[in-house]
Amino acid sequence: MAHLLADSPLGTLTIASNGSAITGVWYEQHRYPPTAETLGERALPGTDPLLDAAATQLTEYLAGERASFDLPLDPAGTEKQKAVWDILCRIPAGQSRTYGEIARELGNPNAAQAVGQAVGHNPVSIVIPCHRVMGADGSVTGYAGGVERKSFLLELEGYRSADTLF
Known part of the structure; x- marks a missing residue:
């Protein structure tokens, strides 16, 4: 280590x-x-x-010169957490998912809160893009590094929420 x-x-x-x-x-x-x-x-x-x-x-x-990472990862976590983190790694830069959408992808639509816990405990910030997960209404919510940092990362990636289209 x-x-x-x-x-x-x-x-x-x-x-x-x-x-x-x-x-x-x-x-x-x-x-x-x-x-x-x-x-x-x-x-x-x-x-x-x-x-x-x-x-x-x-x-x-x-610096906006790279959209994805090419690093071997080995985050410590439970199998359920790792399943959530695997989904996070498949969300393209500039896009987002809600906790509920990830829960449904895992086959348990009632597990949005558990997904939120897994997202929040992601030990590999930025590289495993937990900043791409939004609240049910699309709002920028909770981030272990602070909502300001989450907003910075989303803006860097060109993310546009539905309420900023007009």
Whole structure:
């Protein structure tokens, strides 16, 4: 386990890996911050190729130069959480889904609240795009990194909600 701190327009990001895959990307003041065990040793830029690649791809994404990520991921979570996170990874940039839509895709239309919990506990912010999930009415709601950051990411991707078309 190792982690790297990377500057970004959204504040310092903490990027963690288990040596073969990215296990986390957290903001400062993240609602569900990493633990010391999750982070491992601190790596310096240029010393860990996987962490450096993640930092580079995040920088490119946040500069509007990249729409998707090409990183191996291994987030810690339950099978149900991972099923939700897999769906999140299939939402294209600039588009969104509601918690209810994801629940229906999982075959349990009454599980919107459980989907919300899984989305909120996504440890790989930005790369697993939990910011693309909206409230039932299409509103920008809850985000472990803060609603302001969620709005920034959506705007960066060119997302237009139904109420901003006219």
